[in-house]
Amino acid sequence: MADQIGYSQKVMEHFMNPHNVGGVIENPDGYGKVGNPVCGGDIMEIFIRVRDDVIEDIRFRTFGCGSAIATSSMVTDMAKGKTLEEAMKITRDDVATELDGLPPRKMHCSNLAADALHAAIEDYRGGKQKQGG
Numbered sequence: 001m002a003d004q005i006g007y008s009q010k011v012m013e014h015f016m017n018p019h020n021v022g023g024v025i026e027n028p029d030g031y032g033k034v035g036n037p038v039c040g041g042d043i044m045e046i047f048i049r050v051r052d053d054v055i056e057d058i059r060f061r062t063f064g065c066g067s068a069i070a071t072s073s074m075v076t077d078m079a080k081g082k083t084l085e086e087a088m089k090i091t092r093d094d095v096a097t098e099l100d101g102l103p104p105r106k107m108h109c110s111n112l113a114a115d116a117l118h119a120a121i122e123d124y125r126g127g128k129q130k131q132g133g
Contacts, residue, residue: 006103007066007067007070007102007103008099008100008101008102009100010070010074010098010099010100011066011067011070011099011100011102012066012070014069014070014071014073014074014099015066015067015069015070015073018060018069018070018072018073019073019076019077020058020059020060020073020076020077020080021059021060021061021062021069021072021073022059022061024047024059024061025047025048025049025057025059028047028048028049028120029048029049029050029124030047030048030050030120030121030122030123030124030125031045031046031047031048031119031120031123032045032046032115032116032117032118032119032120032121032122032123033045033046033116033119034112034115034116034119035112036112041063041064042062042063042064042065042068042112043062043063043064044060044061044062044063044064044068044072044112044113044115044116045060045061045062045116046058046059046060046072046075046076046113046116046117046119046120047059047060047120048079048117048120048121048124050084050124053083053084053085054081054082054083054084055079055080055081055082055083055084055087056081057080058076058079058080058117059076060072060073060075060076060113060116062113065106067102067103067106067111068112068113070099071095071096071099071102071111071112071113071114072113072116074095074098074099074113075090075095075113075114075116075117076113076117078090078094078095078098079117084121084124084125087117087121088118088121090114090117091114092107092111092112092113092114092115094114095111095113095114096111
């Protein structure tokens with residue numbers, strides 16, 4: 001059925017059983033929120049816990065379609081255990097590739113997960129890291 005609607009098996013797996021979802025990290029080291037109201041209102045939030053420049057824990061909350069949930073799940077898997085520098089190099093295309101592709105109509109609006117990850121890292125670098133927190 002997934003193939004009939006243009007979604008890979010990996011997209012369906014991450015949509016049906018997302019990883020690192022919910023359980024918001026209290027007082028996160030970094031927080032990123034992005035959205036695309038033009039495309040139906042996908043909103044993604046990513047929370048990170050950083051230790052020794054490595055993403056030790058990562059969680060997300062996403063309000064959106066199945067592709068938005070799947071990309072959020074995948075990007076958290078990709079970033080966990082990576083250094084901040086490595087995580088900043090994760091692109092929207094990397095996420096889509098890891099999911100074995102997304103339907104073309106979903107690429108631009110649903111794959112905001114890498115942007116939310118980058119925003120969380122920038123939040124960490126811009127504020128809390130300087131405060132020693």
